[in-house]
Amino acid sequence: MLVQAYGAAIAIIVCSVVLGKAVCALCGGSQRWWAAPAVGYATLIAVTTFAVKLPGTGVTSAIVCGLLVLASVVYLLRRGGLRFPLGDLVVGGAALLGASIPFVANGRVALPGATWDNDLAVHLLVSETLRSSRMERVWGIRTPGGYPLGPHSLVATLGTAADLPLDMVFTGLLMATVVITALVAADVVAKEAMWRRAIVGVLCALTYLAAAYYGEGSFKEPIVAGLLLAFVLHLEQVRARWSQAGPAARCGLVIPAGLLVLGAVNTFSYFGVAWFGATVAVWAVAEAAYRPSQLRGWISVRRLRAAAPWVAGMIVLGVILLLPILGQFETVASIVGASPASTLSFASNNLGNLPGPLSAYEALGLWTFQDFRYVTVTFHQGELCALGLGALGFGFLWSLSRRQLVMPAAVAASAVIYWYVERTQSPYVAAKALVIAAPVVMALGLRALLSRREGDPWGNAVALVVAALVCFFAAESSYLTLHTEPVQAPETARELTALHHRTGDAPILFLGVDDFASWDLRDSPVDSPASSISVSVGGVVPLEGKYSGGALNFESIAPVELDIFPWVITTNTPYAGQAPANFRLIARERLYELWKRTGPTAPFSALAPPGQPGAILDCQTRLGRKLHASRGVANVMATPVVSPGASLEAGETQPITLRLPKGRWELSAQYISYFNLDFRAEGQHWTMPAYLGRNGPWFAVGAVTGRGVNSPVTLKTTVQRPSLLTGLRVTAVSIYSIAATRIPDTRTIVPLKDACGKYVDWYRL
Numbered sequence: 001m002l003v004q005a006y007g008a009a010i011a012i013i014v015c016s017v018v019l020g021k022a023v024c025a026l027c028g029g030s031q032r033w034w035a036a037p038a039v040g041y042a043t044l045i046a047v048t049t050f051a052v053k054l055p056g057t058g059v060t061s062a063i064v065c066g067l068l069v070l071a072s073v074v075y076l077l078r079r080g081g082l083r084f085p086l087g088d089l090v091v092g093g094a095a096l097l098g099a100s101i102p103f104v105a106n107g108r109v110a111l112p113g114a115t116w117d118n119d120l121a122v123h124l125l126v127s128e129t130l131r132s133s134r135m136e137r138v139w140g141i142r143t144p145g146g147y148p149l150g151p152h153s154l155v156a157t158l159g160t161a162a163d164l165p166l167d168m169v170f171t172g173l174l175m176a177t178v179v180i181t182a183l184v185a186a187d188v189v190a191k192e193a194m195w196r197r198a199i200v201g202v203l204c205a206l207t208y209l210a211a212a213y214y215g216e217g218s219f220k221e222p223i224v225a226g227l228l229l230a231f232v233l234h235l236e237q238v239r240a241r242w243s244q245a246g247p248a249a250r251c252g253l254v255i256p257a258g259l260l261v262l263g264a265v266n267t268f269s270y271f272g273v274a275w276f277g278a279t280v281a282v283w284a285v286a287e288a289a290y291r292p293s294q295l296r297g298w299i300s301v302r303r304l305r306a307a308a309p310w311v312a313g314m315i316v317l318g319v320i321l322l323l324p325i326l327g328q329f330e331t332v333a334s335i336v337g338a339s340p341a342s343t344l345s346f347a348s349n350n351l352g353n354l355p356g357p358l359s360a361y362e363a364l365g366l367w368t369f370q371d372f373r374y375v376t377v378t379f380h381q382g383e384l385c386a387l388g389l390g391a392l393g394f395g396f397l398w399s400l401s402r403r404q405l406v407m408p409a410a411v412a413a414s415a416v417i418y419w420y421v422e423r424t425q426s427p428y429v430a431a432k433a434l435v436i437a438a439p440v441v442m443a444l445g446l447r448a449l450l451s452r453r454e455g456d457p458w459g460n461a462v463a464l465v466v467a468a469l470v471c472f473f474a475a476e477s478s479y480l481t482l483h484t485e486p487v488q489a490p491e492t493a494r495e496l497t498a499l500h501h502r503t504g505d506a507p508i509l510f511l512g513v514d515d516f517a518s519w520d521l522r523d524s525p526v527d528s529p530a531s532s533i534s535v536s537v538g539g540v541v542p543l544e545g546k547y548s549g550g551a552l553n554f555e556s557i558a559p560v561e562l563d564i565f566p567w568v569i570t571t572n573t574p575y576a577g578q579a580p581a582n583f584r585l586i587a588r589e590r591l592y593e594l595w596k597r598t599g600p601t602a603p604f605s606a607l608a609p610p611g612q613p614g615a616i617l618d619c620q621t622r623l624g625r626k627l628h629a630s631r632g633v634a635n636v637m638a639t640p641v642v643s644p645g646a647s648l649e650a651g652e653t654q655p656i657t658l659r660l661p662k663g664r665w666e667l668s669a670q671y672i673s674y675f676n677l678d679f680r681a682e683g684q685h686w687t688m689p690a691y692l693g694r695n696g697p698w699f700a701v702g703a704v705t706g707r708g709v710n711s712p713v714t715l716k717t718t719v720q721r722p723s724l725l726t727g728l729r730v731t732a733v734s735i736y737s738i739a740a741t742r743i744p745d746t747r748t749i750v751p752l753k754d755a756c757g758k759y760v761d762w763y764r765l
Helices: 002-028 036-051 057-079 086-099 101-106 119-131 133-139 150-162 166-189 194-205 208-215 220-242 247-290 292-298 301-335 360-364 379-401 406-424 427-450 457-482 490-503 622-628
Strands: 508-511 567-571 583-588 592-597 633-637 641-649 653-658 663-673 677-681 684-688 699-706 713-719 731-743 748-751 759-764
Touching (some): 002 036, 002 150, 086 194, 150 247, 166 194, 379 406, 490 592, 641 663, 684 699
Antiparallel strands (some): 653 713
């Protein structure tokens, strides 16, 4: 996994840098263009969006991209421009190390953020359908609702070209976005020493909110944020050359900026244009206020007449480039229109995965809370916000005094967009606006603080001290969120893949609570009734009153719907309803079991509330009296014992007390854990793998001997700590409950009239 993920990241970075250098050299001459890596990245996103729709899908797209990169290499070699300066390697390496913090802290390389934001499960399936016509037929979600699929197309293309699993390619894409943004951001202080460039590059690419979104596996907002910063830097360079350039040269200078906007559009639909358009508008107003005479020269009749053919050509070129995604625009416009709040998904009260609105101060990058979603303002945090606001204000004054207006314009435009979105859209959308603004906000302050002033040693010293404080707290803030972010646990995917080898491509009913199960079993039509991501085929719905976010078992599904599927996967636990007689156990893993249906399912009913295998039949109730008087049978079992669990931090050990009647008992745990979990009792030791699905399922742990309720059994629970970087203050494990069921499992069928007071698994009239 490590080689696959980092190989994918390096491939995207190298191709973006080479392609971006070639495009910028072709359009603007031989100077170093600060935005080049992001221009190449945006070009790859735009090209693959178009190419993956051609016959041959992923293969065709891979060939087109390969030819483009090869042509870029040849062009740069002929010009002598295929060089990778040491400074860029240092900045890129430092950013890659920063992006690796979650993997080191979790002791594995996998998809980040598999708990907080499970949207990646959908993105993986969409990307798989882009490169496979068969997968498109199975899932039918190639272009859901006109959703922009630029990054997905790039992932599908690279996955096809290198024969890589797409979860590793998405992991590489997330890391590549960080590195490419850092390479661009380093040139915010292009003329400064390497160490200054490296600090600015890494802190802008991994500023607090960008790091938090990277850590939860969100890729769209960090991509657009990086492209916006590149757009700002490119405009600053273009402004310096604009007055000496003719119409043809000016159009060439504008092309890289257009490609950056095109990349944002293919990532964020037409909403992505807002930040770029608003930046240009505010910049134009600022330039007009500073230099009204120059503005009059720009809009003279002679200049407009000379530029008209080139402008018309650029408009035609832009339309041609947008043609492949105009259909998506039309679909999005018909559903969303100009306001995301007009849809249910982004309604003004929709929080998404947020518990509440974010604080705008988080965009400053000095926010020393591990979880960006929770806003808890303290005096210490207020001091840091004041420091961040001071750095931002100083950045404005420094830039205005030097008439460098583009970056302040971008920050002002982002502030206006956030002000509007925060008042008219949902907090979920407003959070996106903050993330997109965060790198350019950090860049504005750091440029002023880390740019040397000739002949002003005292000013340099004061600025350096303030810069050291800002950089220290910015780095601490980003580190706090990065080293506590979870990454996907490998055991669930490994087990589901192993079970899938036995099922072939037949339909599967998944009775677990894991949003990534559809991806892990993707070659088959999968129905996952507990999934929160609405990617499921068959439309099976749990019986009314049999599921409320807890565990699922056979009794949660109507028999007629069970008969749709030849295969069923359940969690491996005795604390569950008994499988119907027509299902045969085929395989058992540590977490999951595979069942094969051998015939039609006989009708049955269950008393059990959601998440429990059964319930006591109380014949004093109306239902109990009715069942007692009915002809039929009940499947009864020994009453389980359920004990409360515990919450543990990384490396911590806690005892859990179990009061069990005498006899042998099988323990099952209901838990979520970032890391492997060790249980010890009566000289025995069991290890449970990390599990990052949602709460609900039960998993078998091991067997203990009960000595009576007055002689409790102590179950010592320890959370493994994979690394010194592993966050000590994070709640690494939530053990919700421990259930104990009798050994042996003596479920017996008795007449309903004899089931009163007994623990009933299911009954049949």
